[in-house]
Amino acid sequence: MWNVVKSVLAAFFGVQKERRRQEDFTHGEPIKFIVVGILLAAVLVILIAMIALTAAG
Amino acid sequence: MRAMLAWVTGMGVSWLLAPAALANGWNMPKGVTEISRDIYSLHMTIFWICVVIGVVVFAVMFYSLFRYRRSQGAKADNFHEHTTVEVLWTTIPLLILVGMALPATATLQRMYDPSGADLDVMVTGQQWRWHYEYMDEGVSFTSSMSTPTSQISGEEARGENYLLDVDNPLVLPVDQKVRFLLTSDDVIHSWWVPELAVKQDAVPGFVNENWVRIEEPGIYRGQCTELCGKDHAFMPVVVHAMEQDEYDEWLAERKAEAEAEANSVDREWEMDELMERGEQVYGSVCATCHQQDGSGSGQFPALAGNDQMLDDVDWHKDVVVNGVSGTPMAAFGGSLSAVEVAAVITYERNAWDNDTGDVVQPSEIQEMLE
Numbered sequence A: 001m002w003n004v005v006k007s008v009l010a011a012f013f014g015v016q017k018e019r020r021r022q023e024d025f026t027h028g029e030p031i032k033f034i035v036v037g038i039l040l041a042a043v044l045v046i047l048i049a050m051i052a053l054t055a056a057g
Numbered sequence B: 001m002r003a004m005l006a007w008v009t010g011m012g013v014s015w016l017l018a019p020a021a022l023a024n025g026w027n028m029p030k031g032v033t034e035i036s037r038d039i040y041s042l043h044m045t046i047f048w049i050c051v052v053i054g055v056v057v058f059a060v061m062f063y064s065l066f067r068y069r070r071s072q073g074a075k076a077d078n079f080h081e082h083t084t085v086e087v088l089w090t091t092i093p094l095l096i097l098v099g100m101a102l103p104a105t106a107t108l109q110r111m112y113d114p115s116g117a118d119l120d121v122m123v124t125g126q127q128w129r130w131h132y133e134y135m136d137e138g139v140s141f142t143s144s145m146s147t148p149t150s151q152i153s154g155e156e157a158r159g160e161n162y163l164l165d166v167d168n169p170l171v172l173p174v175d176q177k178v179r180f181l182l183t184s185d186d187v188i189h190s191w192w193v194p195e196l197a198v199k200q201d202a203v204p205g206f207v208n209e210n211w212v213r214i215e216e217p218g219i220y221r222g223q224c225t226e227l228c229g230k231d232h233a234f235m236p237v238v239v240h241a242m243e244q245d246e247y248d249e250w251l252a253e254r255k256a257e258a259e260a261e262a263n264s265v266d267r268e269w270e271m272d273e274l275m276e277r278g279e280q281v282y283g284s285v286c287a288t289c290h291q292q293d294g295s296g297s298g299q300f301p302a303l304a305g306n307d308q309m310l311d312d313v314d315w316h317k318d319v320v321v322n323g324v325s326g327t328p329m330a331a332f333g334g335s336l337s338a339v340e341v342a343a344v345i346t347y348e349r350n351a352w353d354n355d356t357g358d359v360v361q362p363s364e365i366q367e368m369l370e
């Protein structure tokens, strides 16, 4: 599971090692990546909203 | 090779010329408010960051093109990825962008904070002029372009402030926080004065806010900057900023005029007075559509020799006071005073050989407005 999270974060950042990419595409089910992707996207949105709200005071 | 050298030289020369061009009025103005200077320095900072990045990136590119050219036996290196480099070229731009966003956001925040204003001015866009109302002062007027049509048609040489002159400029005191409430009576306009760093849409049915604190007395010019129809190019903005005591004097005069006008509604007006006043109003408000000589054009009906209008005074009054909904003919009962409406109607009924001899009294219009 931790590997899935790391891969999703790497995708957010836009850089991934070729070795890890091959691993992701040969092991595990796609649904995990989708669910973690949606969850982390929500976290990102909340994070940005919180930064904006604190900045706006 | 030669073409490339020429290109590189050309680039170099333009970098050298850039500061000269900036100094020559090609750049945005520094302006006369704290916010405008902040925006200017943000603009210049970001500009120079872009210049440095551009120089570095292009230098590396041209150096590589030249150093590793095929004629010298250079061979392409075939590798797949380089995580460290990729991380670097993602992180560095991110840091640069955040570094630019922080001061820019701080400035935006101050721009969007109109609280604690000393003076409120309602700015209303109308096809094709601006209407200013000093809230709580009972002073309001329209501001129309005053550049003569003979200059626009080319019969006369262009004046110094061609298309940037108005009959009644917006007068503001310096060193006071002035809040603008912007809206429109018809379509979307946008009120823009570069020296004040204000560019704000005036949208029908909405009220937008903006503010200035002008630091130097002077005359600042701008234009409507949202395409709004046939005379979009002919609705300039002129702001006359003056010292507080001068402004107070101006305001007192305007107030006295407004009061005198309000008091004069009830008295009987002479034909001559109404004609004189009506001609002014017609020229600054109605002529853009119905033409100076009342001949109309396109969808704007002729008023000279308009039988329906001449036969039916009540209809004429109703059209001018209440407008014709769904057409560009606005309800002028809201933006003109009773005296102005009565005068312009009297004018239309007697100018251009219309000669009906009808006099429409301000008191009649006042009744319709109540």
Ligand SMILES: [Cu+2]
Pocket (backbone or CB within 6 Å): B125, B128, B188, B189, B190, B224, B225, B226, B227, B228, B232, B235
């Ligand atoms: Cu406009």
